[in-house]
Amino acid sequence: MSYPDPQFSSIAIVDDDDAVRVGLRSLLRSYGxxxxxxxxxxxxxxxxxLGDYHCIITDLQMPGMSGIELLERLRRDGNPLPVILMTAFPEAALRKRAFQGGASCFLSKPFEANELLLCLKQASGSHNTTAEE
Incomplete structure (x- = not known):
């Protein structure tokens, strides 16, 4: 089992689906x-x-404000917090926009726990880098 870096251990999950929120929260807690x-x-x-977290994991499509809009707002405000976007509809144009906007990682639902952990490791190593497609 891999344990988080103490300097990168607090994560916000933003998703309009209750089951996803509960599942991700349980998974992340099981890894420390x-x-x-x-x-x-x-x-x-x-x-x-916002200042309490080292990373945000957010759904792409949500009512009110999408995950990409959240990412873009954070970057406009000068906030380099790593953002991992996830979606059940991984369109190439959205993926490109996410990375151009500064996303740390882009996950297609459903995903394996090790994919998420890899994204977290990547995000913890570079708080303001753009992943390559």
Missing amino acids: YEANAYDSALAFLASGA
């Missing part, structure tokens, strides 16, 4: 991460907890 979940990007931003 601190994880809190939010049912929308707007709820996450309104929480005032």
Whole structure:
């Protein structure tokens, strides 16, 4: 089992699907991460907890504000927090926009736990880099 770097151990999960939030939170906690979940990007931003996290894992398509819109807002505000985007609809144009916007990783649902852990390792090593396609 791989344990998180203590400097990169707190993760926000943003997804409108309750089952995904619960499942991801349980998975991350089983690997030693601190994880809190939010049912929308707007709820996450309104929480005032942005500074409490080392990484955000967010769904791409959500009502109100999409995961890409959340990523773009963070970057406009000068926030380099690593963002991992996940989607059940991995269109090439969205993938390209995500990486151009500064996403650390792009996961297609469903994904294996080791894929997520690899994304977290990648994100922890580079807080403001763009992954190559």
